[in-house]
Amino acid sequence: MQITYDPSSLYPEFGACIYSYLRRLTQDTGLAEDLTQETFLRAIENLHTFRGEGEVSNWLYRIATNLFRDYLRTHKGKEQLIWENGEGSETGEDFLANVPDPSPALPQMLERQAAVQCVRDCIAALPAPYRATCLLYAVEGKTVEESAAILGCSKEAIKVRLHRARDLFKSLVIELCEVTPERGGDVSCTPKELLKESPS
Amino acid sequence: MNCREFIESLFEFCCGELGPNEMALHRTHLVSCPRCQQELTDTEACCSMMKACCGTEKMPAGLQQKLHELMAGCCGSRK
Numbered sequence: 001m002q003i004t005y006d007p008s009s010l011y012p013e014f015g016a017c018i019y020s021y022l023r024r025l026t027q028d029t030g031l032a033e034d035l036t037q038e039t040f041l042r043a044i045e046n047l048h049t050f051r052g053e054g055e056v057s058n059w060l061y062r063i064a065t066n067l068f069r070d071y072l073r074t075h076k077g078k079e080q081l082i083w084e085n086g087e088g089s090e091t092g093e094d095f096l097a098n099v100p101d102p103s104p105a106l107p108q109m110l111e112r113q114a115a116v117q118c119v120r121d122c123i124a125a126l127p128a129p130y131r132a133t134c135l136l137y138a139v140e141g142k143t144v145e146e147s148a149a150i151l152g153c154s155k156e157a158i159k160v161r162l163h164r165a166r167d168l169f170k171s172l173v174i175e176l177c178e179v180t181p182e183r184g185g186d187v188s189c190t191p192k193e194l195l196k197e198s199p200s
Numbered sequence: 201m202n203c204r205e206f207i208e209s210l211f212e213f214c215c216g217e218l219g220p221n222e223m224a225l226h227r228t229h230l231v232s233c234p235r236c237q238q239e240l241t242d243t244e245a246c247c248s249m250m251k252a253c254c255g256t257e258k259m260p261a262g263l264q265q266k267l268h269e270l271m272a273g274c275c276g277s278r279k
Contacts, residue, residue, distance in 0.1 A: 011271050016258065020254070024254055029260075037263065120253050123254065144211050163207075170246065
């Protein structure tokens with residue numbers, strides 16, 4: 001079944017979401033702007049092929065992600081290789097073979113807004129496929145099934161990526177962030193790297 | 201349900217993607233399993249923190265203008 005969608009409503013409705021997603025995914029404002037523009041151009045050109053299977057926003061996320069993958073293929077071979085190969089198996093056998101021991105609880109800092117920049121840095125440090133999967137699931141609110149459709153892989157692969165990304169994100173937060181109590185009971189969060197560089 | 205089954209579908213459970221019966225099975229398992237409770241707590245904390253720190257950004261004015269012109273051009277040429 002083919003549905004009709006008003007092309008002029010695409011950008012006002014989804015422009016900010018797609019730009020924000022690409023901004024976080026690419027970690028590059030200029031590139032995010034270029035890819036956002038290209039996403040909507042491709043969408044307009046191919047709107048007649050959108051068959052109405054799923055939401056139009058998912059279709060736009062898929063175009064945006066594919067454009068970023070194309071960019072990596074041309075400019076960053078190594079990261080693209082990780083994406084193509086899934087950085088090892090994505091069958092789920094690794095994390096399901098043995099139910100893991102409970103990992104250390106996340107520190108209280110994860111509840112604090114003061115850690116915003118540190119959290120963004122930790123997301124940025126994730127490998128691109130994990131970053132894309134986390135952004136779609138945790139930030140954009142897509143389900144496992146929708147994320148699989150957008151990224152063009154199986155639900156199993158998405159779940160493996162989410163498990164790995166969560167564990168990696170936790171270790172990065174614990175490893176990279178230093179929490180300091182402030183007056184009034186608040187906390188600030190400083191990347192440990194900056195602490196090393198500052199004069200004693 | 202055992203821990204292995206719970207962890208396998210943890211992310212589908214978190215976003216309410218499972219059917220009512222499966223959701224109920226997961227909740228029943230959680231009541232008696234501190235390990236899976238911890239897994240769920242950590243997962244929800246990570247997701248909520250990522251979401252809280254990555255809100256929708258406003259598009260730069262230049263990009264808005266470009267997209268506006270792009271849409272106007274494309275939609276105009278289709279008429």
